[in-house]
Amino acid sequence: MKYFKFLIAVCFVGMLFSCGGDDDICESGEGTPRMKVAFKSQQTGKLRILDTLYVAVDYGAGKVQLGKLAAIDSRLIPLRVDDSPYTDVYFRLRLNGPESKVRVNYTTKSTYVSPGCGVKKYYENLSSALVTPNPVLNLEAGQNQIENEDKTNLYLVF
Template identity: 75%
Template sequence: MKYLKIFLLTLILGLVFSCGGDDDICESGEGTPRMKVSFKRESSGLPRTLDSLYVAVDYGSGKVQLGKQTNINSRLIPLRVDDAPYTDVYFRLSDKGAESKVRVSYTTRSTYVSPGCGIKKNYENLDAQLTNPNPVLKLEAGQNFIENEDKTILYLLF
């Protein structure tokens, strides 16, 4: 009985002290930032809220649907984290509607953050080209680097 109590006490103490610290989880925004895209009216240049927006991204192995969002004025889109110099992003206003392709070109710089987060990619020298101008009519550049998710990188004009 004495050995059972010692074993259980050792087991409980081992479980308590084996819990990891805060650096096990990357939750304070230290990971790779996403690209913020906002929307404007082409005629006036004023901000616009879209009723619905469907976004797909080609991460190198075909298009991945990021889903539909409704009543939005901006959207965060993750870019490729491999060594590719560009990411293709597709925008639609309806499920079966016309689709605009935007190629976002950039250079990347990797930075080590922590054991939990690993390596963070920073995107610099961003440049976007509109391939299919329907439903997106034009592009307007915002900030040309992605450091965090606060600043708008690209404006889509509808």
């Protein structure tokens, strides 16, 4: 019985020290970057803040609502991580208002990061097309590659 208690104690201490380290989670910005979208006014051509914005994205199995944000000057949008050459993004200013469809075309490049993060995708040669206008009236290109989330990749003109 004495050895059994010792064996249980050794197993418990071993489990405490065998827990994973920092590479189990991908939390230091090593994941696939998102596309940064900002907004401009058609009259002035200057950056503007939107009262509300609803965003939905088609990741290949139908539209997924990303939700509503209020009083924003930019939005980060995750793109598809499969081998599709495009992602369809939908924008609305009101809950039941008209919806604009923007198709974002790109090529991808993959890089292995770590066992916890897996593979990170980079997006290159970004180009966008306004498929359905209203409320978005026009598009302006920003940086045409996504390596991090610092630079704006697309401007929506309202």
